[in-house]
Amino acid sequence: MALSLSARQRVLFVILCIVWGTTWLAMKEGVAVVPPGVFGGLRWTVGGVVLLAWLRSRGESIRFPLRLTGRLLGVAVLMISFNNLVMLYGMRYVGSGLAAVLASALTPIGLLGFSVVAGQERYTHRQAGAIALGIGGLLLLFGPKAVAGRQDTAELLGALGVIVGCLAYCAGSVLARPLMRTLPPALMAATTNFMGGAILLVLSIAFEPGAGAALSGNWGITAWAAWLYLLLPGSLGATVIYFLLVRDWGASRTGTYAFVSPIIAVLLGSLLLGERMEPLDVAGMALMLAAAGLVLRRKP
Template sequence: MIITSTASQRAMFVFICFVWGTTWLAMKIGIATVSPGVFAGLRWSIAGAILLAFRRFRGQRVMPPPRLIARLLFVSILLITLNQVIQLYALKHITAGLAAVISSALTPIALLVFAVGCGQERFNIRQLGAIGVGIIGVLVLFGPAALAGRLDVWEMIGAAGVIISCLCYSAGSVMTRPIMRTLEPVQLAGLTDLTGGLILLLASLAVEPGAWRSMQFHWGWPALLAWLYLLVPGALLSTTMYLMLVRDWGASRSGTYAFISPVIAVVIGCGFFGEKLDWGDAAGMTLMLGASGLALRPARLRPVPSTARAVSSSTA
């Protein structure tokens, strides 16, 4: 079966690329004054509660079938709890730029490997070529700056944390696709956000230093605005759109946002923070955009069962 792209799917992809290209800065601002577990746990649990309340208001199903509860719990811990807490603590020890390098280079590869391993996609040379070009672009764009200094022990730990969080996120993303044969994307996003966010928040309040002090909400305006940005565009909108694309496009193709998001981060840095863009940066961005264009060509995926296609029709 040939998977094609509609205008609405392409628009969702562009939106995800922009928002997730700016979340690294928002997270960095937030965790400067708020404990990471509380900052992320509140964000995701509230996002999930809003999505599920919206479905309830519309008279739609909220609770999953009992047979999916254990799988949903596991996916929620991977996608939200482990991914977020490891990622945010890693950001305390490395720059947002280096974190973007690691995430951008690893995410599409991990998504493809997990998707092929789960039998959702067929490996092809074009995908490998697109990923290779994208990685070269990431290295051209960020590599010289990342290699300018030496990594100390904590920087190495931070880099390892970003890698682990990326693997958790990629594995969880691939595992969501079979669940969407039964659950709609908004329902799945709400359940995983609420479950993973509550687990993270409760664990933070139990063991994380400074968590109860953060619950007094003396955050300051920069952290509060960063949290609101991460909540609305970053969680409520982008995550739901991403799950819809995973359902319709497959995980590895949807994951090519990771080649474009760093480009957006560089453009914003130049436009609003006076950062300079040289020819090497321009070449890197061109390579990443080209890689995404190659990977976004219609790909041959395994058919999604009719129940999932029915969900697609009802949520488009």
């Protein structure tokens, strides 16, 4: 019996949440073995090439106006190169569940903040409340441990890497918005993925310890499985599902994946990697997700 359109959409939403909830575990496993610059650089370079080839096979142009090169490079560096470098290094020292919550909660808040600064959105009291809640969640996550002298420095720096990477992604997203008036979204995604991945890969080969040896591909089955999972369902498949749902449901409803996928990441991190959460950690995460909900909630 064929599923109705609404049922298919719900199934796609569940798949999206599961895939993006499990990518954090794959990233954690991958960067434990492979230098983060190589791991992320190869993922996005290959992903960009695949998307460009797909567009070409459909008879679509993959050229863009030369005057947009500078802005495209800026978007690629912020959203792909810098974001992946600091976030993946951060994930070496922070749990996959915590990283998922930080990124999922901070993304809508960061997008909001940068959009207001860029003049793309108006400042409201609800937005201020969301930002305050998000900051409160961060303080609850790390403040008590720091005051008691129990905060692990490596974990704190790892979390900072995830936060900075997330904010770079948000800044790049806001910078990319004017490009949408000129470039189709698929072409912009393919171009920035390829540019950002290639830049990250070149910098990794030049400066990252162990990058040259990692290019031999001797990663082991687990790391290769993680990389392929991130490339195929994690990047290409889930992105298609996301845009389909945005088209049919709208951005706000689709954006509620940000509340489901971190829960999946936290549960998997606990079950498979033995990551532990204290009550204050859970409370801090809940505050941050509430802040994200305030941003994503439809305007009355």
